[in-house]
Amino acid sequence: MSGLVFPHTFVPWFRSVAPYIHAYRGETFVVGMPGELVAAGKLNNFVQDLAILHAMGIKIVLVHGFRPQVNEQLAAKGQVPRYSHGRRITDAVALDCAQEAAGQLRFEIEAAFSQGLPNTPMANATVRVVSGNFLTARPVGIVDGVDFQHSGLVRKVDGAAIQRAIDIGAIVLLSPFGFSPTGEAFNLSMEDVATSAAIALQADKLLFVCEVPGVPENPNDPESPIDTELALADADRMLATATPTPEPTDVTFYLRHCAEACRAGVERSHIIPFSVDGALLQEVYTHDGIGTMVVDEKLESLREASADDVAGIIQLIEPFERDGTLVKRSRTEIERDAELYTVIEHDGVIFGCAALYPYVEARTAEMAALTVSAEVQGQGDGDRLLKRIEQRAKAMGLDSIFVLTTRTMHWFIKRGFQQVDPEWLPEERKRKYNWDRRSLVLVKRFN
Structure with a gap:
């Protein structure tokens, strides 16, 4: 019968996850969520899983992307997305589209965290979501003759302010926007923001819940099993021969950021598929996980x-x-x-x-x-x-x-x-x- 809980399976399972609950309580996780996750209709279940992590005592910073939403806005205005060097070129029209997409997505995410329906993981949950101008940005500028206009890079993350918010039990929500000291807005990438935030906070984990299932054990065979743990040195060797790409379906798109975070002191970085329901919980609370974890083994x-x-x-x-x-x-x-x-x-x-x-x-x-x-x-x-x-x-x-x-x-x-x-x-x-x-x-x- 649907809905029944069987003690002979539930109890051993719950006991098996207890060590992870103890280990991660009080730790800080930065979670990167691409706009593709929302476009695929996965937002509500994903937010419920984040709320469970939060209830288990994990401090969470959530960074959302909006790539497909911006492209949809551009298409509605008769514009075509432009990329170069693996990065979006943000002209004035694309910047307007990004601002519209970010506002709509933040509304949807905050609404999802506010659900309290009975018989769902959000019942009896009180999750406060805090967002704000935590990021200072600088322009990408002109690279190899290409003017990236309003595309930017993270200059600084106000880690102290984010830390105060998560210490009082809030989930901090970061959009991929930053502002210069003169108030100029820059379109950032979700991956850059998530990586910079994880480094600034010296987070315990950086997790990208994304379109790719992880890094295959044989990089030349995408169908080979997923490598559940990848040493930073191996990741660097793989990236040395890879070409930067704006396509999130290329595993090196996320691996590049995982490696950067590990080199800067973030102990564990993860690539997890959002196509699998509950992938975030499986990666955090099971022994083998479901995606790829990049770990620095220098010492x-x-x-x-x-x-x-x-x-x-x-x-x-x-x-x-x-x-x-x-x-x-x-x-x-x-x-x-x-x-x-x-x-x-x-x-x-x-x-x-x-x-x-x-x-x-x-x-x-x-x-x-x-x-x-x-x-x-x-x-x-x-x-x-x-x-x-x-x-x-x-x-x-x-x-x-x-x-x-x-x-x-x-x-x-x-x-x-x-x-x-x-x-x-x-x-x-x-x-x-x-x-x-x-x-x-x-x-x-x-x-």
Whole structure:
């Protein structure tokens, strides 16, 4: 029957999102929303999801775009949109159209936040929306002989004023308009405003909920799976060969801004598809998310180990061997298997590792010695190691990975592992199984 809530699914799900609720309470998210989202009829559900984030204690700055709305206004006046260097050329007519579009969109957004219909996420919600002249702009000017006229760039964001507004519980709404000290209006891009605001606030996240699903794992194959986490260095390499474009359907259009924010101190930037209902909630409150997260790993390296890392691995795992969490491994064994390890290194110190032992004939592999230093546990490094191990196993053409554990079974079960009988183990591994230790065997299948 429609509308029923089943405790056996709801309760485990709600418990699984609780860590994210705790982690993000009090954090600041800057959310970029293109005008295409509104044109697609997604505004009401999107606003409801933002209201849920707000109710969970997240401080929100919402930046709206208006690209299709401006183009619609131009068409009504018999004008054609003009672009150059990946940016709109804003003449006097386009500026009027932008002002009209911005006014209408702000009205629609504020109205959506004011809904209080029973049996909707907005029931009992009181969401105050604050907007104002938080942005100072400067002209783009003339570039390669092209006069961009009333198109501008963000000169300064009044971060202190925005911070005061979000600290008292308001959602700050920014339109892509800025004013010069002389009062001249400039048409800005939503992406530039959102990125500048995130940098000025040193936001915890910048999220573009946009037309593209994320960055494909294979940039040459748009149909390949979405890369859920992209290191800033990889993003920069991708952007180095990309041509600036005004088309928001090109993933580099948003990736460029995500990378800029990360370079300036915003820890996480996201590209999320608005075509998926609830995409914002899925990205924030589920382990794998639904789009692409760009993260700066300048001080931190997730990589395959070498013989030079053996001492660091031993130092890391020794405390866990002493308390019985891990099976003891000799230095000779670790030296022999060094290339099977993946490590997380920070400023030359290894504080996470995991090993992958393949059993190719059985199309599976054992993940062993998954360890994160007690000093940094709870920051997601175990998940990052698991993801890299899964990627290595998939690259070998394997169908699954398995672990043997006596104490951490719940952590693995939460991440998609299922318990099986030890008889399931590949024959070679079964011969080494310690029946006295009675380790649980947990398997994660990729298909």
